[in-house]
Amino acid sequence: MSCATVLRGRFMIDEVNVMPDHHCTRRDWLFHLLAGLGALAAPTWGHAQNAEALKIGFLNHYPPFSFKDKDGVHKGFDLEVMARLCQIMGVAFVPEADGMASLRQKIQSGQISWIGHQLLVTPENRREFDVVRPSYASIQLVCIQQEDDDRDFLSLDDLVGKKLGVLANTGVEEQSRQAIGKAVVAYPRIEDALADLARKKLDAVLEESLIADYFIERDRLPLRVAAPFAAPISAGLAVRKGNRELQGRLSAAIQAMLKDGSFRKISEKWFGYDVSRPRVSHQQNN
Structure with a gap:
């Protein structure tokens, strides 16, 4: 994986850099503060009858954003966010876990619709992908x-x-x-x-x-x-270059999720506060 393809948080102090796939474990982890988000907490993942199905790529082990629990169940903050976006878009959500290099290839070949983790908006990423805004979580x-x-x-x-x-x-x-x-x-x-x-x-x-x-x-x-050590960094979801139709649908769904309160509920479940609002730490702002 080249140096500017980094996900949230794995960035250089002065410029973006990257970690190898097997180090993308920055999130297997979250305290489960709130119980029960209904359909949001336990979405049905897979093909829905008579619904368009979209495959979304996730890293194999990237806690708390994407990981398998002790029972082998794939879960994470980003999975729940993507499930909600698919619900808003009226499509079936099909997660596909892999390494970052493979996910990049799959998005280019059309095997997945987008990568379900926010990528930093670097010149290299902008050359390779269309980055969907707004972002839904602050990176610092x-x-x-x-x-x-x-x-x-x-x-x-x-x-x-x-x-x-x-x-x-x-x-x-x-x-x-x-x-x-x-x-x-x-x-x-x-x-x-x-x-x-x-x-x-x-x-x-x-x-x-x-x-x-x-x-x-x-x-x-x-x-x-x-x-x-740095100001919040610009990030967004990556879709294949030139797929304007999907970019528009996804951007509209993100805005709807941020406005209807569903993102805040997912965020509070995983982190205890609304991570769409830049801050150093919820512990310092409670």
């Missing part, structure tokens, strides 16, 4: 610290001489190593970095705010989301 790289740590880490310069945890094989790791060298500790799973931070083996972790919020809640970690 943040610093995570121990809850009793009142130090301000506002840039990599502030972390010189400090022990920093990052996700391995990402742009964040690359730039962090360039700035602070061997003090960077790279982890195959970001939840392990957060666990070490909670045990005070690290000074800070850099991660996307939604993922940090999820793991802090799920694992009841004594951590807080502190300063943002």
